[in-house]
Amino acid sequence: MNAIVLALCGPASLVALWWIGTIADQHATTTHDRDDPRDLLEPWGGHGDAWPAIAPSIETLIARAEQAEAERDGAYRERAHLTAWLATIHPAVIAPAVDIDEDGWQILYLTVSGRQFSWHIHPNDADLYHHVEHVPAEDPRAQWDGHTTDQKYQTIREMTFSGLRGHATR
Structure with missing residues (x-):
């Protein structure tokens, strides 16, 4: 997902991306099988002055990554329709x-x-x-x-x- 975030958001998101990576690295042993990247940020919710500034950016990054994933899945579904049709001929x-x-x-x-x-x-x-x-x-x-x-x-x-x-x- 990090590559998607960088591709969609550019250099302005590097600080937020670093923050997510740091949190993930520091808490890898305690997060276990969390599916939602927002879960990684919960323990840091009130940490320092940076949280209020980056929280909206993180939510935007997550939304953009989810949108990119949905668009990718849509393209795969289109390909599936075409290959299913080819399988008829x-x-x-x-x-x-x-x-x-x-x-x-x-x-x-x-x-x-x-x-x-x-x-x-x-x-x-x-x-x-x-x-x-x-x-x-x-x-x-x-x-x-x-x-x-x-x-x-x-x-x-x-x-x-x-x-x-x-x-x-x-």
């Missing part, structure tokens, strides 16, 4: 994602013109893939061929432009 299977420790993650494997494309599917997007054949992770069609993300999108670009060259422009 190309051979596809979906299998459990054994490379992710969280439950519910899956991997969509598409075959287009003999080439494999794969995407991790978040559990929140699983509802879009009911039409895709679900197979176990050991299924031969659900074996990753070693392509990288860059190679996958380079192949998609090449297929897109080669397809465009075959169509007359109007």
